[in-house]
Amino acid sequence: xxxxxxxxxxxxxxxxxxxxxxxxxxxxKIFAQTVDLTELEELKIxxxxxxxxxxVGDPKFYVGTTxxxxxxxxxPVDKVVECIETLPAFLSSTQIKLLILGNGEWxxxxxxxxxxPDILRxxxxxxxxxxxxxDFDASNxxxxxxxxxxxxxxxxxxxxxxxxxxxxxxICGFKHRFRKDEFSAVVWKDILEVTE
Amino acid sequence: MxxxxxxAIAFFRVMIEHTQKGYEPxxxxxxxxxxRPLCSELAKIEQRGTKNDAWDFVExxxxxxxxxx
Numbered sequence: 638x639x640x641x642x643x644x645x646x647x648x649x650x651x652x653x654x655x656x657x658x659x660x661x662x663x664x665x666k667i668f669a670q671t672v673d674l675t676e677l678e679e680l681k682i683x684x685x686x687x688x689x690x691x692x693v694g695d696p697k698f699y700v701g702t703t704x705x706x707x708x709x710x711x712x713p714v715d716k717v718v719e720c721i722e723t724l725p726a727f728l729s730s731t732q733i734k735l736l737i738l739g740n741g742e743w744x745x746x747x748x749x750x751x752x753x754p755d756i757l758r759x760x761x762x763x764x765x766x767x768x769x770x771x772d773f774d775a776s777n778x779x780x781x782x783x784x785x786x787x788x789x790x791x792x793x794x795x796x797x798x799x800x801x802x803x804x805x806x807x808i809c810g811f812k813h814r815f816r817k818d819e820f821s822a823v824v825w826k827d828i829l830e831v832t833e
Numbered sequence: 834m835x836x837x838x839x840x841a842i843a844f845f846r847v848m849i850e851h852t853q854k855g856y857e858p859x860x861x862x863x864x865x866x867x868x869r870p871l872c873s874e875l876a877k878i879e880q881r882g883t884k885n886d887a888w889d890f891v892e893x894x895x896x897x898x899x900x901x902x
Contacts, residue, residue: 692856701854705900709850736836741873743836768870770840779843781870785862787847821855832855 692825698809700802701821706793707776708802712784713809714765718757720805721764721771721778724788725750727801730773738767738782834893838886841874842893849897 660668699711712720725733733753736743737760746756757764764780771778775791790798799815806813806822806829813822817833824830848867851858878886 693859694856695859695862696856699854699856703850704853705846705897709847709854736840743840745836768840770836770843777843779840779847781844781847781866783862783866785847785866787843787850789843789846823854823856 692823696823696825697827698806698811698824698829699821700805701823702798702802702819703787703789705789706791706798707787707789708798710784710786710788710805712786712805714784716805716809717765717780717784717786718761720808721769721786722754722757723804723808724771724773724778724801725753727797727804728773728776728790730776732774734772736770737763738769739763743770834889835878835882835886837874837877837882838889838893841871841878841890842897844871844874845894846897849901 657665657668696711697713699709701709703709710720730750733748733750735746735748735753735756737746738744739760748756760769763769764782765784766782768781769778770780777789777791778786779789780786788801795818798818799820802815802820802822803813809824811822811824811829813829813831815822815831815833820831820833822829822831844867848863848871851863851867878890
């Protein structure tokens, strides 16, 4: 019933704006004298306020599930290596392949889980400034630097995805236990906003 | 698959992911972290890639597009 009312309201608004469009200048003058335009002005202001609430810019932290199964991340640069270091434990990969961007070319490294932190720390600057690609068996991480990371989990278990997101959040100084399969968390002005 | 092809596809994926976020990333962020890296990999493919590399790239982009549906 209320849906029909909404539909009718929208038809009335469209019809009314069409009538206004067809009015002559003289008719519009008479119309303007007979109605109180304050309410209409207030509605316009409310629209502008809604526009101002749009989130524009780059947050301090972001994690969100992606359509194909994985995580999209924006991490503080000083936490990037610490976060990536934890991934082998979640992804239980036997061999790790790293491609680190140096002077515009990809330099390859193969290592075990135990050597992984050393390689990351040795190349921290390139990883956070230029870029890195890491293969953990089927899963893959890519970053163009600046803490902007995409983690493509080939056989994504929702539990593991939630755990990785929670761990990264914790490393960056926030705490939340994700419960659903699709979620996002963003930090604006040191305030964590979670959507699940 | 060559590293530059793989990287180019991955940066395209990162761009798609930025359209799914609940906020609007800044244009400099998109330029610096996605478009410039993608351009750099495309230049490598153009300079020293084969027709197979070009085809791998197109197939990779299509696979990313399918994940959106």
